[in-house]
Amino acid sequence: MSMNCEKRQIGCLGDFTSSAVAESPAKLFSGDQLNSYTAPVGLLSIQKQTLRGFVQNHNSRADHGNHRAQVRTEAVVKYISKLALGLLLLLTVSKMPARAAEHPIKLDKDADCASCHEDKTKGKAVHSAIAMGCTTCHDVKTEGETTTVNLTSPKDQLCFSCHDKAKEEVKHGPYEKGNCVACHDPHTSDNPKQLRAELNTNFCLECHGPRKEVGDKVAIFKSQEMTRDEFLEIPKIVLNFDMASGHPVDKHPTVGMPNPMKPEEKMSCLSCHAAHASSEAKLLPPPDKEGRDICAQCHLIVDSAAEAKALKEGQAIEAKRSEQLKKQNPNAGKPAKRNRGGEQ
Numbered sequence: 262m263s264m265n266c267e268k269r270q271i272g273c274l275g276d277f278t279s280s281a282v283a284e285s286p287a288k289l290f291s292g293d294q295l296n297s298y299t300a301p302v303g304l305l306s307i308q309k310q311t312l313r314g315f316v317q318n319h320n321s322r323a324d325h326g327n328h329r330a331q332v333r334t335e336a337v338v339k340y341i342s343k344l345a346l347g348l349l350l351l352l353t354v355s356k357m358p359a360r361a362a363e364h365p366i367k368l369d370k371d372a373d374c375a376s377c378h379e380d381k382t383k384g385k386a387v388h389s390a391i392a393m394g395c396t397t398c399h400d401v402k403t404e405g406e407t408t409t410v411n412l413t414s415p416k417d418q419l420c421f422s423c424h425d426k427a428k429e430e431v432k433h434g435p436y437e438k439g440n441c442v443a444c445h446d447p448h449t450s451d452n453p454k455q456l457r458a459e460l461n462t463n464f465c466l467e468c469h470g471p472r473k474e475v476g477d478k479v480a481i482f483k484s485q486e487m488t489r490d491e492f493l494e495i496p497k498i499v500l501n502f503d504m505a506s507g508h509p510v511d512k513h514p515t516v517g518m519p520n521p522m523k524p525e526e527k528m529s530c531l532s533c534h535a536a537h538a539s540s541e542a543k544l545l546p547p548p549d550k551e552g553r554d555i556c557a558q559c560h561l562i563v564d565s566a567a568e569a570k571a572l573k574e575g576q577a578i579e580a581k582r583s584e585q586l587k588k589q590n591p592n593a594g595k596p597a598k599r600n601r602g603g604e605q
């Protein structure tokens with residue numbers, strides 16, 4: 262995929278440093294931020310009070326000299342870490358997507374997002390855009406005591422501000438709709454290309470596999486949601502019990518064995534389908550230079566390999582058979598001598 266980054270300068274990596282991530286858990290919340298934060302659940306306000314008490318104590322102590330603020334016992338650090346974690350967990354659990362615009366905590370203009378949202382900047386596959394700063398995609402405004410955080414462009418257009426849309430005519434539903442975050446985490450993931458799950462059969466079956474129970478809301482990759490109707494409209498494929506064969510034709514392998522076309526890779530849904538777009542129906546790859554379709558392309562290899570194997574096996578059987586014949590009859594195969602009688 263080519264980049265189109267005139268709108269956003271890739272070079273300006275200035276305002277993000279992961280090393281600026283808070284070492285001090287107390288830095289998570291200033292007293293001010295806590296005051297401006299209205300907790301959605303009763304339980305939370307108890308934690309909030311406790312935390313505020315600590316933060317205020319901690320801050321006033323810090324006022325007397327930075328060096329003293331640094332002298333903290335491990336126990337206190339552990340305590341506040343746990344408290345902050347608990348608070349964050351509670352917030353995460355009670356998080357309502359509908360309130361997305363209002364940030365739960367008032368933010369200063371130069372707030373270091375990563376000090377509280379470190380998880381968005383760490384992982385095996387961090388999106389390159391993270392290095393350009395959170396505000397590349399998040400528009401942060403503070404008016405009075407309220408901070409709102411919105412996306413810099415509508416969610417279904419945001420990714421296209423840097424990534425060109427594929428030109429191929431047949432586009433995968435969610436890709437076409439700009440619902441990139443259905444499959445990719447916009448920040449980071451443990452899976453290559455920020456995919457929301459490991460790229461195996463189950464990845465595609467999250468939407469294309471039948472489910473035993475379908476409620477009014479269907480969770481996709483534990484992070485997205487679609488309605489029952491939206492889910493049921495997606496074409497379903499049914500594999501055999503081994504979950505490794507049965508599509509596109511009966512008994513056909515889908516995963517597991519090496520892909521004959523790319524022996525270093527295993528067969529997968531992507532052996533035959535594009536994830537985003539293709540010139541061919543059903544997201545199948547285009548014909549090769551000789552005009553062979555995907556079936557023929559691969560089966561040229563599969564079948565000639567199978568033929569070669571069969572030939573080799575045939576030869577081995579033949580060799581064994583003549584070996585046995587030789588043992589039974591040492592003269593077998595030799596030019597026939599005239600039988601002088603008695604000898605056998």
Ligand code: HEC
Pocket residue numbers: 288289290291294349352353356357358360361362363364365366368372373374375376377378395396399401410
């Ligand atoms: C003092 C800590 C703190 C700072 C600094 C901070 N956040 Fe947050 N933010 C939170 C907490 C707590 C939540 C709620 C839990 C969650 O969603 O992780 C949250 C939630 C969010 C949400 C989700 C809102 C929702 O309702 O789903 C976004 C987006 C967000 N923050 C963006 C940012 C950005 C961008 C910055 C930097 C400009 C930033 N935050 C700085 C603590 C902070």
Ligand code: HEC
Pocket residue numbers: 374375378381382388390391394395396397398399412416419442447448484
């Ligand atoms: C490439 C664009 C992009 C960048 C850069 C980005 N975000 Fe986001 N962020 C998004 C999008 C899109 C969503 C909405 C995801 C969804 O609806 O599933 C989101 C959602 C969030 C959320 C709430 C939902 C969640 O996934 O937990 C938080 C918190 C958040 N971002 C924080 C940050 C922070 C902190 C940074 C900087 C370290 C950052 N983002 C950088 C695009 C971005």
Ligand code: HEC
Pocket residue numbers: 262263264266269271386388389390393397398419420421422423424441442445446447453454455
């Ligand atoms: C501000 C520009 C910007 C925005 C907005 C942006 N990206 Fe990216 N993205 C990049 C850059 C730069 C790269 C690295 C160059 C590349 O691989 O093309 C990248 C790479 C990627 C990769 C490939 C990672 C890899 O390992 O090959 C994925 C997947 C991706 N982005 C998804 C998204 C999604 C999903 C969105 C919308 C939520 C998005 N991007 C929005 C700039 C952006």
Ligand code: HEC
Pocket residue numbers: 431432433434435443444464465466467468469481494495496530531534535536542543544
């Ligand atoms: C977030 C849900 C979602 C995921 C995950 C998903 N798909 Fe789809 N897919 C759809 C929807 C919606 C459609 C129907 C719209 C359309 O025709 O593209 C579709 C249609 C298709 C089609 C038929 C396209 C056509 O032209 O008729 C194929 C083939 C396909 N998906 C393959 C895959 C593969 C392979 C994967 C895994 C890499 C995958 N899908 C993952 C939602 C998903």
Ligand code: HEC
Pocket residue numbers: 262420421424433435436437439440441442443444445454456460531536537
């Ligand atoms: C149905 C799931 C799905 C959706 C929706 C989706 N992607 Fe992907 N994307 C993938 C998969 C799977 C790969 C890895 C392909 C591979 O490894 O061959 C990928 C790879 C990428 C890459 C790496 C370079 C490349 O093209 O292989 C980028 C960049 C990317 N996607 C951006 C996007 C953007 C932007 C959108 C939304 C417009 C989007 N994706 C929507 C599944 C999806």
Ligand code: HEC
Pocket residue numbers: 462465466469496497498508509513514515528529530531532533534543545
């Ligand atoms: C060996 C090649 C191959 C593999 C591997 C493969 N497919 Fe297909 N798939 C096809 C072909 C060919 C079609 C078109 C069949 C047709 O039109 O009847 C198709 C059709 C589809 C459709 C559209 C069904 C419809 O009713 O429109 C979906 C969805 C799909 N495949 C998903 C997947 C998923 C998910 C995987 C991985 C588990 C996968 N495919 C693996 C070749 C393959």
Ligand code: HEC
Pocket residue numbers: 509510511512513514518520521522532533555556557559560563567
């Ligand atoms: C990426 C490679 C690949 C593609 C593409 C492919 N196949 Fe296969 N196919 C295989 C492999 C591997 C086997 C298993 C061969 C074996 O078991 O020795 C197989 C087996 C088969 C079998 C025998 C299944 C059985 O009963 O065991 C049929 C029939 C078949 N393929 C038809 C097709 C058709 C039709 C297409 C196009 C829609 C297709 N194949 C596309 C790799 C492929």
